Each structure stands twice: as structure tokens, then as C-alpha cells.
Amino acid sequence: MSQLVIENVSKGFGTLKVLRDCSLSIAKGSVVTLLGPSGCGKTTLLRSIAGFLIPDAGRILVKGEDISHLPPNRRDVGYVFQNYALFPHLTIRENIGYGLKIRRKPKAFIRQKVEEALGLIAMTPFGDRYPKQLSGGQQQRVAIARSLVLEPEVLLLDEPFNALDAQLRLSMQIELRKLIDRVGITSIFVTHDQQEAMTLSDRIAIMRGGRIEQLGTPLEIYDHPQTPFVADFIGRAN
């Protein structure tokens, strides 16, 4: 059974149709990247999965359960934003533990989970620092750990490396992929950068004008683009 199923999802804002009949099934532990030009609907699809937006039509299922009408906090879905959005007045440990604290988990449990998460991102020595004392890459790692500590079924990442320079982006991509494999978490990653999509994904969904134009492995998309748009988008240097 697929861990995440997106079934004929459409979404508009007023008269603007932003998502048109999008469908996608993702197996457990697999990474799908939504790739496409700015404005094609990637973030809108991600926000619909997270519950920040409610689709006009279609369904979203996690482990077979329809979550389409649940609020974000009742969906078993983690969301990593473009800008790290860490709390500046909390230490790294407190930032990572925050979600568990507001869910009223026992203190010893929180401490253990936070230490595990810090270890996972190789940031244990930095646990008592504040976000502004970390580099951009380190802050983004903390943001990812903060989502993972809640052990969601699905992890959504919206252009998480946008603020980083090219070299750091590449090392973070490789690191993220390793982390996802270690945790075995089903993930959707949004980017407009085709190299990033190629590095990270099991499959890529190329989006255009609110539709998924082609879905395939990086190699399938690269070797056999099914439309001139996909060929042009993949062929274009970033």
C-alpha cells in the first residue's frame, strides 16, 4: 500500500485555477520531488498535503486514511519551510524539543528524543547554542530535525536549501538524502532546480500550470521526456 496518495486534487484561489486534477502515489520511504517553474503550483500542492490549504476537489490519504479535511496539527505530516523559522530565543535543544513539549510529552522522553535528533544531524556539540550562532546550513539541519523528532509519516520540504550558497546546497542535498534513508521517511521535496531534483529523488513529478506533466525516475525523465515542455525544462541549465 502507498504511504501517501494524492487523488485528483484541484485547488483554486477565486477564479485562478492553481492545481488541476493532480494525482500521485508514494511508497513508504520514497522521495518524490515536485519540480517546475515558479508559479506552477508546487507550494500549493505541498500546503494542501500539510493541511494549510483545503483542496476544492480530490482526496489526500496517509496510510489509507483520508486526511483531506483534518487540520494541520491532526495530520501526521512534517513541514520544513524555505526560511528555517527557528525560534530565536530558544536554544537548539529547545527548538528541537518544542513540538514535543506542546504535545505534553514527558520531560525524560523529550530529552531522549532531542538527543537522538541532535545525533542524527551530527549537531550534538551545538545543542545549547542559539540559532543566530549557527550557519545557515546548520540552522536548516535543525529545522529538519525539529520536524523529524515528531516522527511524522510524511515529511514535506519546501525549497529548504534556497538560502544557501551553491556548494553548501550540494552537500546538504547529499546529507538530506542519507538522513531520509536512515529514518526511512516518505518525503516530498519542492524545488525549481533540476540538478537538486536529480540528486535527491527516487521519482520526479514535473509540474506545469497546476498539472503533473510527467512522473518518472530521474533517468526516465532525463532520457525520455514525454513532452517538449519537459525536454526544455530538464535541458535548461540552471
Ligand code: ADP
Ligand atoms: P510554485 O510553488 O510552483 O512557485 P505556488 O503554488 O506558490 O507556485 O503558486 C501557484 C500560483 O498560485 C501562483 O500564481 C500564485 O500567485 C498563486 N497563489 C498561491 N497562493 C495563493 C493565495 N493564497 N491566494 C491567491 N493566489 C495564490
